Amino acid sequence: MRRSIFDAVAPMIAMRIAFSGVLLAGLAAAPLFAQQVGREQDIGDLRLGQRVLVDDGTCPAGQVKEVSGTRMTATGIARMRKCVPRQGPPKRQ
Numbered sequence: 001m002r003r004s005i006f007d008a009v010a011p012m013i014a015m016r017i018a019f020s021g022v023l024l025a026g027l028a029a030a031p032l033f034a035q036q037v038g039r040e041q042d043i044g045d046l047r048l049g050q051r052v053l054v055d056d057g058t059c060p061a062g063q064v065k066e067v068s069g070t071r072m073t074a075t076g077i078a079r080m081r082k083c084v085p086r087q088g089p090p091k092r093q
Helices: 005-032
Strands: 035-037 051-054 063-073 076-085
Touching: none
Parallel strands: 035 051
Antiparallel strands: 051 063, 063 076
């Protein structure tokens, strides 16, 4: 029985495709895991596009402040602040 070169290479191609899929899924889920700090002063250097959740009590109940690096300016990266819904299970009263 003759074997072609494709028979030997096919498992390696399948492994690369599977690995690429896992890698892309991990990268797509990365923004879901934002860093969380207690004070905005604890952020330090903020990168362009980075999002940090700040739980300092300035937002209404059930929300947390999100600070994100929005654009480049002459002095560095401009920060945008907004209140977003708190993620996770609801707290018991």
